[in-house]
Amino acid sequence: MLALKVEKKRAQTAKEWLVQKGILASGVKALRDDAYVYFAVTKKTETPFDASFTQKTFEATPTVPSFRKALEDRLGKKLAEAATASFDTIGETAIIEVRDEHKTWAKKIASALLDSNPKIKTVLGKASAMQGEYRVRKLVWLAGKKTFDVTYRESGCVMAFDLRKTYFSTRLSFERGRIASKVKPRENVLALFAGVGPFALVIAKKQPACHVVAIELNPYAAKTMQENVQRNHAQNVTAIQGDVRKVLKDYAQWADRVTMPLPHTGHDFLQDAISATKSGGVIHFYGFGGEKEGVYRNALSSIRRAGQKTKVKCRVLEKRVVRPYAPSVYQVVVDFKVTR
Ligand SMILES: C[S@@+](CC[C@H](N)C(=O)[O-])C[C@H]1O[C@@H](n2cnc3c(N)ncnc32)[C@H](O)[C@@H]1O
Structure with missing residues (x-):
């Protein structure tokens, strides 16, 4: 399977970037050796950090359904094909942006996301653009643990905050x-x-x-x-x-x-x-x-x-x-x- 090879110190940045790009393959665990981490990916693309592509055999994690499968279970095959949502993760929380025409499916999309990503415990939905002097956006709770508080780690630093009250972008x-x-x-x-x-x-x-x-x-x-x-x-x-x-x-x-x-x-x-x-x-x-x-x-x-x-x-x-x-x-x- 196609894999992105990155130095260990860049693994977190690389993972966030792959999730953001939507090319991190689901249903498989990343592999590690002494110096590198290998992420299963769905396609080759240019990266803004040092990395290379290689082939690796990944172990499947069969108990977790793919997002597509979880969505099909909830919406049926036809609607699941149409339903799209992009999302960011901050700590254990995913923030999804559901297209206007799919708003009635928001809770089902959120619950599919929760089932297909064991590390995500809460799913919130964007309810406005970033607005005002403080650049804050309205959020609604959609699935999982009912909280707007997150703990986020980056480059060895830990930050905790309420997503409704401040700007934050990974x-x-x-x-x-x-x-x-x-x-x-x-x-x-x-x-x-x-x-x-x-x-x-x-x-x-x-x-x-x-x-x-x-x-x-x-x-x-x-x-x-x-x-x-x-x-x-x-x-x-x-x-x-x-x-x-x-x-x-x-x-x-x-x-x-x-x-x-x-x-x-x-x-x-x-x-x-x-x-x-x-x-x-x-x-x-x-x-x-x-x-x-x-x-x-x-x-x-x-x-x-x-x-x-x-x-x-x-x-x-x-x-x-x-x-x-x-x-x-x-x-x-x-x-x-x-x-x-
Ligand atoms: C785009 S956010 C960036 C926040 C942060 N640097 C980050 O990356 O998460 C801009 C921040 O500037 C703050 N801000 C806006 N006008 C300001 C001003 N006149 N003086 C100080 N901070 C201000 C907002 O409240 C907001 O938190």
């Missing part, structure tokens, strides 16, 4: 690892728009000799971030509840590195972020871009404008597509260096 895990690996000892890092702390914690864990100041407006998320800081004994993280614009006034030219994961409106805060950055410091700026005009165009022009307004030189170091966001629209990140 889809940024690769980004967090990418940035954390760039941080050098004694760097001052500003984790803006910090949520429950994933960027701050992953960076602080990977580079214990740096100091991270993490700023978040949503009082629930900020309080939870503080709890997560304690949970992870992250003594090099200072969690602050407040508006980035106000808090940054105390951090003029303080940062060697700034993360700005607020793609909808982050451009409004670029001048403040630049003012908080030392000469030679780096800003990781997230934005959206359409295929038609070029995915980086919006982000690059926001950076150029902010550089002119603050009279600093902004030199682009790296740019990459983070993930597809909507048809022909992508979330992107541009890393740029500030020189005064």
